[in-house]
Amino acid sequence: MPDAPIRAAPASAENADTLIQREAGLHHELAPRQVALIGLGSTIGTGLFLGSAISVKQAGPAVVLSFLAGALITLTVMWALAEMAVAHPAAGSFGLYGEMFLNPWAGFAIRYTYWLTLVVIVGSEVVAAAIYCKLWFPTVPSWLWIAAFSAVIVYANTVSIGHFGEFEYWLAMIKVVTIVLFLVLGAALLLGIGFPRSGAANYTAHGGFLPHGWSGVGLGVTMAIFSYLGLEVVGATAGEAANPRVAVPRALRRTLLYLVLFYVGSLGLVVGLVPWNQVGLGESPFVYVLRTVGIRRAADVMNFVVLTAALSSALCNLYFTSRLLFSLARGGYAPAALGRLNKRGMPALAALASSAGMVAAVFLSRAFQDTAFVFMIGVAFFGGPFIWIMILATHLAFRRAVARGPDPPPRFAPPGPWSSLFGLAALIAVLVSTWWIPEFHITLLTGPPWLAFISLCYWIWTRANRRPSSAG
Numbered sequence: 218m219p220d221a222p223i224r225a226a227p228a229s230a231e232n233a234d235t236l237i238q239r240e241a242g243l244h245h246e247l248a249p250r251q252v253a254l255i256g257l258g259s260t261i262g263t264g265l266f267l268g269s270a271i272s273v274k275q276a277g278p279a280v281v282l283s284f285l286a287g288a289l290i291t292l293t294v295m296w297a298l299a300e301m302a303v304a305h306p307a308a309g310s311f312g313l314y315g316e317m318f319l320n321p322w323a324g325f326a327i328r329y330t331y332w333l334t335l336v337v338i339v340g341s342e343v344v345a346a347a348i349y350c351k352l353w354f355p356t357v358p359s360w361l362w363i364a365a366f367s368a369v370i371v372y373a374n375t376v377s378i379g380h381f382g383e384f385e386y387w388l389a390m391i392k393v394v395t396i397v398l399f400l401v402l403g404a405a406l407l408l409g410i411g412f413p414r415s416g417a418a419n420y421t422a423h424g425g426f427l428p429h430g431w432s433g434v435g436l437g438v439t440m441a442i443f444s445y446l447g448l449e450v451v452g453a454t455a456g457e458a459a460n461p462r463v464a465v466p467r468a469l470r471r472t473l474l475y476l477v478l479f480y481v482g483s484l485g486l487v488v489g490l491v492p493w494n495q496v497g498l499g500e501s502p503f504v505y506v507l508r509t510v511g512i513r514r515a516a517d518v519m520n521f522v523v524l525t526a527a528l529s530s531a532l533c534n535l536y537f538t539s540r541l542l543f544s545l546a547r548g549g550y551a552p553a554a555l556g557r558l559n560k561r562g563m564p565a566l567a568a569l570a571s572s573a574g575m576v577a578a579v580f581l582s583r584a585f586q587d588t589a590f591v592f593m594i595g596v597a598f599f600g601g602p603f604i605w606i607m608i609l610a611t612h613l614a615f616r617r618a619v620a621r622g623p624d625p626p627p628r629f630a631p632p633g634p635w636s637s638l639f640g641l642a643a644l645i646a647v648l649v650s651t652w653w654i655p656e657f658h659i660t661l662l663t664g665p666p667w668l669a670f671i672s673l674c675y676w677i678w679t680r681a682n683r684r685p686s687s688a689g
Contacts, residue, residue, distance in 0.1 A: 261389070261392055261393070261396070261447075261476070261479065261526055261529075261530065269440060269444060269480075269484055269487075269502060270496045270497055270502050271440045271591075271654070271656050272284070272437040272439075272440035272441055272444075272484075273437075273484070273487070273488060273493050273496045273502065274493075274494075274496070274497075275429065275433050275436040275437040275439075275440070275654065276427075276429065276433045276434045276436070276437030277423070277424060277425075277426070277427065277428035277429060277433065277488070277493045277494075278419070278420045278421075278426045278427075278428075278488040278489070278493055279426055279427050279428075279433065279434045279437070280437050280484050280488060280493075281481050281484060281485045281488075282434050282437075283434050283435075283436075283437030283438045283440075283441045284437075284441045284444070284477075284480045284481050284484060285477070285481060286434070286438050286441065287438050287441030287442050287444070287445055288441075288445065288473070288476070288477045288480075288481075289643075290438075290442065290445075290605075290640055290643045290644060290647070291442070291445040291448060291473060291476075292473060292636075293609065293630070293636045293637060293639060293640030293643075294448070294449065294605045294608055294609065294640060295448060295469045295470070295473050295629075296612075296629045296630035296631075296636060297608050297609055297611075297612030297615075297630060297636075297637055297640075298310075298311060298448075298449060298469060298608055298612075299465065299466040299469045299470075299629040300612065300615065300616075300627070300628060300629050300630060301314045301611070301612060301615050302465045302466065302469075303465065303466055303627055304615075304619065305317070306465065310449070310540075310544075311327060311449060311604065311607070311608045311611060312324055312327040312328035312331065312541060312544055312545075313544060313548075314608075314611050314615065315327045315607055315611045316548070318611050318614040318615045318618055319607075319610065319611055319614055321675075321679075322672070322675050323607060323610075323611070324548070325545075325550055325671070325675045325678075326607075326668065326671050326672065326675065327604060327607050328541045328544060328545050328550070329545065329550075329671050329674075330600045330603055330604065330667065330668070330671060331541060331600055331604045332538050332541040332542055332545070332571065333600065333667070334597050334599075334600025334601060334604070335534045335535075335537055335538040335541070335571075335574075335597075335600075336538055336571055336572075336573050336574035337574050337577075337593050337596055337597035338446075338534055338574070338593075338594070338597045339370075339531045339534045339535050339538065339571070339572070339574045339575055340574030340575050340576075340577050340578035340581075340593055341574075341578070341590055341593035341594050341597065342527045342528070342530050342531035342534065343362075343363045343366045343367055343370070343527070343528075343531055343575050343578050344359070344363060344578050344581070344582055344589050344590045344593060345527045345590055346362060346363070346366050346524055346527040346528055346531070347359035347360075347362040347363050347366075347582060348590065349501065349504075349520055349523055349524040349527065350362045350524065352504070352517075352520050353517075353520070358583075359582040359583075360579045360580075360582050360583050363575065363578050363579050363582055364579055366528060366531070366575075367572060367575035367576075367578075367579075369528075370528065370531050370532050370535055370572075370575070371535070371568060371569065371572050371575075373532055374532070374535050374536055374539060374563070374565075374568040375559065375561075375563055375565040375568055376561060376563070384532075385529060385532055385533060385536075388525055388528065388529035388532065389529050391522060391525050391526075391529075392522055392523075392525060392526040392529065393475070393479075395518075395519065395522040396479045396483055399483055399486070399503060399519070400479075400482050400483060400486065402512075402515070403483070403486030403487075403489075403490060403506070404486065406486075406490055406510060407486060407489050407490060417489060419488060419489050419490065419491065419492055419493065420488065420489055422492065423492050423493060423494050424494075428493070428494075435646075435650060436650055436653060436654055438647055438650070439598075439647055439650055439651055439654055439657060441480075442601065442602060442605075442644070442647050443594065443598055443601060444476075444480060445473075445476060445480075446601040446605075447530065447533070447534070448469065448472055448473060448476070449604065449605070449608065450533055450534070450536070450537045466627075466629065483503070484502075486506075487502045487503065487506055490506050490509075490510060491505065491506050491509050491510075495509075501519070501520065501523045503519050503523060504516050504519050504520045504523065507519050531575075535568060535571055535572065536568075538567075538568075538571035539564050539567040539568035539570075539571050540564065540567075541571075542555050542564070542567040542570060542571055543555065543556055543564040543567045546567065549682070550678065554566055555567045555570060574593075578593070581593065591656050592659070594656075594657075595656055595657050595658070595659040595660055596659055596660070596663050598651065598657055598660045599648070599651075599660045599661070599663060599664025599667070600664070602644045602645075602647050602648045603648070603664065603668075605640070605644050606641055606644050606645065609637040609638075609640045609641050609644075610637075610641065612630070612637050613634055613637050613638075616634065648660070648661070648664075649661075
């Protein structure tokens with residue numbers, strides 16, 4: 218078993234089963250409804266409720282086209298992940314699949330890159346939560362809110378998976394119901410049903426529907442992809458779902474469907490109800506809309522909801538980071554202590570180690586009060602498209618491997634490699650486009666150096682782990 222992580226070739230079917238068993242011990246207690254809401258909980262967060270302001274600034278009212286294009290790219294990832302999760306349900310998810318079907322470096326780089334990405338994103342979520350709290354308590358320092366929320370999130374990730382799933386289910390349900398109510402209320406405001414009619418003037422005023430042309434729509438896709446990131450967390454629930462072969466593909470399909478409806482519908486209402494050039498990062502665009510149209514009490518309610526949305530997303534993302542670190546430890550890529558489970562079957566030490574982003578958020582919020590959120594999502598963004606690129610590359614290798622097997626798993630993607638190839642090309646274009654978005658300029662300054670560093674770490678690790686076996 219110690220030599221398994223450094224195999225030079227992709228795993229055979231027999232070795233694949235060995236790799237899956239390596240992560241045994243987690244409790245299979247997540248019901249299908251909890252798996253579905255965890256997917257929504259991890260995805261619907263600050264990307265929609267706060268960060269979408271960046272896309273609006275880039276694309277104007279045409280932001281709806283940016284999010285539709287982002288959904289098409291996300292669909293290719295969903296298809297790929299569903300097929301692999303059905304064949305090999307495991308907590309290590311696409312990180313483990315990269316090791317199985319590409320090579321050990323891929324599994325190492327995927328899991329550590331995504332671990333770091335989500336660690337930073339969790340930190341950005343609690344920073345966003347502190348921003349929301351300023352609406353009610355403008356004099357309370359942000360770092361106090363960040364510290365308090367972080368303690369609650371870490372605690373929730375050390376209780377039993379059943380309690381975690383139920384807690385997250387209701388947190389996610391709050392934001393789902395609220396988005397539906399916002400869609401109804403926004404449509405009533407736009408059409409003048411029970412309210413003075415707002416009309417559709419904002420869609421073409423202030424520079425027209427395409428104020429920055431099609432290039433603005435393309436740049437808006439970047440934040441759309443950031444908003445859809447989190448869908449892949451559903452794959453990790455396969456290791457703790459009661460019936461992963463049914464629950465995970467169903468949750469992936471439903472999550473993407475709801476995301477498209479919620480994102481495109483709600484942002485379409487935002488840019489229709491208020492001038493797009495007045496939307497900013499000082500507060501949630503949703504709160505700004507309700508406050509601008511004069512529904513003060515509704516704005517307070519929405520602010521509470523976007524607060525719970527940020528906490529729900531942070532809760533889910535810490536869940537996944539701890540599973541990634543657990544998977545790395547069980548594979549021999551991280552200290553063995555991080556692969557241990559507490560008496561409730563939870564990787565508590567891995568969760569504590571993965572809370573580093575929230576610790577960093579406390580200090581960043583004090584040093585960069587107005588820019589901490591944008592800085593953190595800019596740093597974190599590289600990892601999202603990189604992981605999706607690796608999922609699609611793994612899926613191409615997976616398809617070749619299962620084609621040689623006697624019992625290929627159910628297919629979700631169209632026949633042939635074209636959907637994964639399209640997703641690969643589109644995601645590479647998204648990464649390159651970050652250079653022209655001020656808020657994401659740091660993405661390409663930090664991402665490639667990180668890959669070089671993690672590759673160096675892998676090379677050192679493999680040399681250190683091969684010496685004993687060669688001596689024997």
